[in-house]
Amino acid sequence: MSLSLTKGSQVVDLGEVDVTDGIAPVEFVAPAVGEWTLVATAEPSGTEVQVPVRVAKADAKITSIRVTPKKVIAQKTKAGVTVRVRSAGDFANGKVQIKAAGKTYTQKLRDGVARFTLKRFKKPGKATLRVTYLGDDATTMARDSVSFRVVKKNKKK
Known part of the structure; x- marks a missing residue:
């Protein structure tokens, strides 16, 4: 499964992750504070899942x-x-x-x-x-x- 983060027209490629028994653990460092969308695209079907991600300022x-x-x-x-x-x-x-x-x-x-x-x-x-x-x-x-x-x-x- 390929992963990316999007914010408006900005797209950040996060690479590939393996899916085991329908589960894909995901860890990443967001490039900036704000509202992002995590996009997961399954291969080879092309099925896409979008998850909103809010990146807050660090304390x-x-x-x-x-x-x-x-x-x-x-x-x-x-x-x-x-x-x-x-x-x-x-x-x-x-x-x-x-x-x-x-x-x-x-x-x-x-x-x-x-x-x-x-x-x-x-x-x-x-x-x-x-x-x-x-x-x-x-x-x-x-x-x-x-x-x-x-x-x-x-x-x-």
Whole structure:
């Protein structure tokens, strides 16, 4: 039996599968998100069966948010932030956005990692970073946040 996926005028050949006792196990990777039709054509009769297939976006997960250095000093330290994002067990593609202290930063993922250098925090206290993976054509967006302390700048004696 030959298999193909169709979406409008787009046709993707999936190859041949063996039929045993009227059963043909089928596994394939869809080329894109959306509504597809799986077409199975029996040989030599030419009997055709069409099955609708919906390919959904993969879920993304922000796997880590790391802030360096451990001690962020108000008006002095520019914090570095590393964000890792995975999707369907692999590196995600697309962009990550961070909101911190009223500012927004955006970076492109490279091998599932985005690196940021934040501006200096003006005041000591609790700082919260709101991290958003913006998603892409094949992956849903994801959100997470992390909080850390910004310490007071030491006064000179």
